[in-house]
Amino acid sequence: MTVSGPLTAERVFESGARLAAESAKLAGLGWMRGTSGNLSEVVCRDPLRLAVTASGLDKGELSASDVAVVGPAGEAAHVRGVAPLTPSAEAGLHARVADLTGAGAVVHVHALNAVIAGDRWPKGVRLRDVEMLKGIGRLAHDDEVVIPVIRNSQDMADLGDRLEAAHDPRTPAVIVASHGLYAWGADLVRARHVTECVEWLLAYALAVG
Amino acid sequence: MTVSGPLTAERVFESGARLAAESAKLAGLGWMRGTSGNLSEVVCRDPLRLAVTASGLDKGELSASDVAVVGPAGEAAHVRGVAPLTPSAEAGLHARVADLTGAGAVVHVHALNAVIAGDRWPKGVRLRDVEMLKGIGRLAHDDEVVIPVIRNSQDMADLGDRLEAAHDPRTPAVIVASHGLYAWGADLVRARHVTECVEWLLAYALAVG
Amino acid sequence: MTVSGPLTAERVFESGARLAAESAKLAGLGWMRGTSGNLSEVVCRDPLRLAVTASGLDKGELSASDVAVVGPAGEAAHVRGVAPLTPSAEAGLHARVADLTGAGAVVHVHALNAVIAGDRWPKGVRLRDVEMLKGIGRLAHDDEVVIPVIRNSQDMADLGDRLEAAHDPRTPAVIVASHGLYAWGADLVRARHVTECVEWLLAYALAVG
Amino acid sequence: MTVSGPLTAERVFESGARLAAESAKLAGLGWMRGTSGNLSEVVCRDPLRLAVTASGLDKGELSASDVAVVGPAGEAAHVRGVAPLTPSAEAGLHARVADLTGAGAVVHVHALNAVIAGDRWPKGVRLRDVEMLKGIGRLAHDDEVVIPVIRNSQDMADLGDRLEAAHDPRTPAVIVASHGLYAWGADLVRARHVTECVEWLLAYALAVG
Numbered sequence: 001m002t003v004s005g006p007l008t009a010e011r012v013f014e015s016g017a018r019l020a021a022e023s024a025k026l027a028g029l030g031w032m033r034g035t036s037g038n039l040s041e042v043v044c045r046d047p048l049r050l051a052v053t054a055s056g057l058d059k060g061e062l063s064a065s066d067v068a069v070v071g072p073a074g075e076a077a078h079v080r081g082v083a084p085l086t087p088s089a090e091a092g093l094h095a096r097v098a099d100l101t102g103a104g105a106v107v108h109v110h111a112l113n114a115v116i117a118g119d120r121w122p123k124g125v126r127l128r129d130v131e132m133l134k135g136i137g138r139l140a141h142d143d144e145v146v147i148p149v150i151r152n153s154q155d156m157a158d159l160g161d162r163l164e165a166a167h168d169p170r171t172p173a174v175i176v177a178s179h180g181l182y183a184w185g186a187d188l189v190r191a192r193h194v195t196e197c198v199e200w201l202l203a204y205a206l207a208v209g
Numbered sequence: 210m211t212v213s214g215p216l217t218a219e220r221v222f223e224s225g226a227r228l229a230a231e232s233a234k235l236a237g238l239g240w241m242r243g244t245s246g247n248l249s250e251v252v253c254r255d256p257l258r259l260a261v262t263a264s265g266l267d268k269g270e271l272s273a274s275d276v277a278v279v280g281p282a283g284e285a286a287h288v289r290g291v292a293p294l295t296p297s298a299e300a301g302l303h304a305r306v307a308d309l310t311g312a313g314a315v316v317h318v319h320a321l322n323a324v325i326a327g328d329r330w331p332k333g334v335r336l337r338d339v340e341m342l343k344g345i346g347r348l349a350h351d352d353e354v355v356i357p358v359i360r361n362s363q364d365m366a367d368l369g370d371r372l373e374a375a376h377d378p379r380t381p382a383v384i385v386a387s388h389g390l391y392a393w394g395a396d397l398v399r400a401r402h403v404t405e406c407v408e409w410l411l412a413y414a415l416a417v418g
Numbered sequence: 419m420t421v422s423g424p425l426t427a428e429r430v431f432e433s434g435a436r437l438a439a440e441s442a443k444l445a446g447l448g449w450m451r452g453t454s455g456n457l458s459e460v461v462c463r464d465p466l467r468l469a470v471t472a473s474g475l476d477k478g479e480l481s482a483s484d485v486a487v488v489g490p491a492g493e494a495a496h497v498r499g500v501a502p503l504t505p506s507a508e509a510g511l512h513a514r515v516a517d518l519t520g521a522g523a524v525v526h527v528h529a530l531n532a533v534i535a536g537d538r539w540p541k542g543v544r545l546r547d548v549e550m551l552k553g554i555g556r557l558a559h560d561d562e563v564v565i566p567v568i569r570n571s572q573d574m575a576d577l578g579d580r581l582e583a584a585h586d587p588r589t590p591a592v593i594v595a596s597h598g599l600y601a602w603g604a605d606l607v608r609a610r611h612v613t614e615c616v617e618w619l620l621a622y623a624l625a626v627g
Numbered sequence: 628m629t630v631s632g633p634l635t636a637e638r639v640f641e642s643g644a645r646l647a648a649e650s651a652k653l654a655g656l657g658w659m660r661g662t663s664g665n666l667s668e669v670v671c672r673d674p675l676r677l678a679v680t681a682s683g684l685d686k687g688e689l690s691a692s693d694v695a696v697v698g699p700a701g702e703a704a705h706v707r708g709v710a711p712l713t714p715s716a717e718a719g720l721h722a723r724v725a726d727l728t729g730a731g732a733v734v735h736v737h738a739l740n741a742v743i744a745g746d747r748w749p750k751g752v753r754l755r756d757v758e759m760l761k762g763i764g765r766l767a768h769d770d771e772v773v774i775p776v777i778r779n780s781q782d783m784a785d786l787g788d789r790l791e792a793a794h795d796p797r798t799p800a801v802i803v804a805s806h807g808l809y810a811w812g813a814d815l816v817r818a819r820h821v822t823e824c825v826e827w828l829l830a831y832a833l834a835v836g
Binding site (some may be wrong): 030033034035036058110112115116119120152154174178179180 | 350
C-alpha cells in the first residue's frame with residue numbers, strides 16, 4: 001500500500017476494496033450489527049488522509065466505492081473522481097488513532113464482549129500469561145497487559161483526548177465503554193487480526209474472571 | 210420501492226425477492242428455526258396491502274414467488290398473476306404494525322434472546338446509555354428506552370391491541386413474551402438492521418443485567 | 419418421494435442426495451462434530467427399508483452415494499447397483515423409530531444442548547406455553563409437553579425398547595442422555611425443522627430453567 | 628498419502644492443499660483467530676519430515692504453497708522447488724507429537740473452551756460415559772478418560788517433554804494451559820475430527836461440570 005505520491009481516485013478505490021473485504025469478515029463474526037462500526041486505512045501521511053467506510057451502510061455488503069476520504073479531524077477531504085460520501089462521525093477518532101499511534105489502519109466494531117468487559121472492568125481489562133497476547137504484540141508470559149477502557153462520548157475530540165490519555169503504546173486496542181472496541185495495526189489485515197485476538201482475550205477474561 | 214399505482218404481479222414478486230434475500234440473512238443468524246418467523250413489506254398504502262412471506266416454508270430458502278399478499282386484517286388479497294399462497298397467520302399483526310407506525314416493512318423472528326429477555330423483564334426491557342441505541346433511532350446518552358413486552362396470544366386482533374397499547378412511537382420494536390420479536394422500519398433493510406440492533410441490545414442486557 | 423414400487427438404485431441415490439443436503443445444513447449448525455450423527459429416510463414401507471447416511475464420514479461433505487440401505491433391525495439390505503457401504507450402528511434405532519411412529523425420516527444429532535438438558539432433567543424436559551412448540555406440532559398455550567429422556571446404550575434393541583416405552587406419540591423427539599437427540603417427521607425437511615425447533619426449545623429451557 | 632519415496636515439491640504442495648482446506652474449516656469455527664494455530668502432516672517418516680502451515684498467515688485463507696517443511700526438531704528442511712517459508716515456532720512440537728504417537732497429522736488451535744477448561748482443571752479434564760468419547764477412539768461407557776493439561780512454555784523442547792510425560796497413548800489430545808489444544812490422528816481429516824470432538828467434550832464438561 002502506497003501512502004505517498006498523489007492521492008488518486010484509483011488509490012482510494014483500491015483502499016475501498018480492502019475496506020469492503022475486511023469489513024465483510026468482521027460483519028460475518030457478528031461485530032457490526034445494523035450499520036454499526038467502521039474501518040479505515042491511511043492513504044496519505046502528509047497531509048494525513050484516511051479512507052473510511054461510508055456511513056449508514058450494511059458493513060457486510062460494501063463495495064469498493066462505499067468509501068469516504070477524511071483529514072486529521074475527520075472532515076471530508078476532496079479527491080478528484082471520488083464522490084463525496086458522508087464519512088462516519090467516528091472518522092475523526094480513526095484519524096486521531098492513526099496520528100497518535102502511527103497505525104496504518106483502524107478497526108472499530110461493536111463486539112458484544114468488548115462492551116460487557118468495559119462494564120465489568122471500567123478501569124481497564126487486565127490480562128497476563130496467555131499465549132494469545134502474542135497476537136496483539138505482547139508477551140505470553142510475565143507481561144502485565146491492560147486493555148484501556150474509556151468513557152463514551154459523542155464528541156470525537158473528547159473521545160480522542162480520553163483515548164490519548166489512556167492508551168498504552170504497547171497495546172493496539174482501546175475499549176469505549178457502552179460502545180465498542182477500537183483496534184489498529186500496520187495495515188488492515190493486521191488491524192483485523194488484532195481485533196480478533198482482543199475479542200478472544202476479552203471472551204476469555206469474561207469466562208474465567 | 211413504489212407503494213402507489215396499480216399493484217401488479219411484477220411488483221409483488223420484486224417484493225418477494227427482497228423478502229427472500231432479507232429472510233435468508235436473518236435465518237442465517239439462527240433466528241428463524243424450523244419455519245418460524247415472517248417478514249413483510251408494504252406494497253400499497255391505500256388500500257393497505259402487504260407482501261408477506263408464505264407460511265410453512267424454510268425461511269433460509271425462499272424464492273421470489275414464495276410470497277402472499279394481504280390486506281389490513283391479514284386476509285388474503287387477490288393480485289392478478291399471483292398464486293394465492295397461504296399467508297402466515299401473523300400477517301394480520303404485520304398489517305397492524307404497518308398501519309399503526311407507518312413502517313414500510315416488518316420483521317418477526319424467534320430470536321432466543323428476545324424470548325429470554327421477555328421472561329426476565331415481563332414489564333419491558335429497560336436500556337440506557339448504550340451506543341447501539343442509535344441503531345434503533347434513539348440516543349446513546351440520557352435517553353431512557355423501554356422495549357415493550359406484551360403477552361402472547363393466537364388471536365391477532367388481541368395481539369394487535371396489546372401491541373398498540375404498549376408500543377412507544379420512538380421505539381421500533383416489541384417483544385411478544387414466550388414467542389419472539391417484532392421490529393420495523395422504513396424499508397426491509399432498515400427493519401433487518403433494527404432487528405439486529407435490538408437483538409444485540411437484548412443480549413447485552415441479559416449479560417450485564 | 420415414492421415409498422412403494424421396486425426399490426431401485428436410482429431411488430436410493432435420490433434419497434442419498436436429500437440426506438447429504440439436509441446433513442450439511444445440520445452439520446453447519448455444529449450438531450454433527452467429527453463424524454457424529456446420522457440421518458435416514460424411509461425408501462420402502464413393505465418391507466421396511468431405510469436409506470441411511472454411511473458410517474464414518476464427515477456429515478458436512480456427503481455426496482449422494484454416501485448412503486446405505488437397511489432393513490427393520492438396521493441390517494444391511496441389498497439393492498442392485500448400490501455398493502454395500504457400512505450403515506451407522508444406529509441405523510437399527512432409526513428403523514425402529516420409523517416403524518413405531520410412522521415417520522418418513524429420522525434425524526440423529528449430537529446437539530450439545532440436548533445432552534446438557536438430558537443431564538439436567540433425566541426424567542424428561544418439561545415445556546409449556548411457548549410459541550415454538552407449534553414447530554413440533556404441539557400447542558403454544560396450555561399444552562404440557564415433555565421431551566422424553568432415555569438412558570444411553572450401545573445395544574440398539576435396548577435403546578429402541580427404552581425409546582418405545584418413553585415416547586409420546588404427540589412429540590416427535592427423544593433425548594438419549596449423554597449422547598444426543600433423535601427427532602423425526604413426515605419427510606427429511608420436516609425432520610430437520612423439528613430438530614431445529616427442539617434444539618431451540620432446549621436452549622430456551624436451559625436459559626430460563 | 629505417501630510417506631515414503633523421494634520427498635518432492637509436488638508432494639509438499641499436495642500436502643499444502645490439504646493443510647489449507649482443513650485449516651479453513653477450523654478457522655471457520657473460530658478456533659484460529661488472528662494468525663493463531665497451525666496444522667501439520669507427516670510427509671516422510673524416515674527421516675521424519677512434516678509439512679506445516681507457514682507462520683504469520685491468516686489460517687482461513689491459506690493456499691497450497693503456504694507451507695514449510697521441517698525435521699524432527701522443527702528445523703526447516705530443504706526440499707528442491709519449495710520456497711523456504713518460516714515454519715511456525717510450534718512446528719517442533721508437532722514433530723515431537725508425530726514421533727511420539729505415530730500420528731500422521733497434528734492440529735493445534737486456540738479454541739477458547741480448551742483454554743477455559745485448562746484453567747478450571749489444571750490437572751486434566753476428566754470425562755466418562757459420554758457417547759462423543761467414541762469420536763476420539765475411547766468408549767462411551769465405563770471408560771475413565773483424562774484430557775491431559777500441561778503448563779505453557781515458549782521452549783518447544785520443554786513443552787514436548789511435558790507433553791510426553793502427560794500424554795496417554797489412548798487419548799489423542801493434550802491441552803496446553805493458557806494457550807490452546809493439540810490433537811492428532813492418522814491423517815488430517817481424522818485430526819480435525821478429533822479436534823472437533825474434543826472441543827465438544829470440553830464445552831460439555833464446562834456446561835455440566
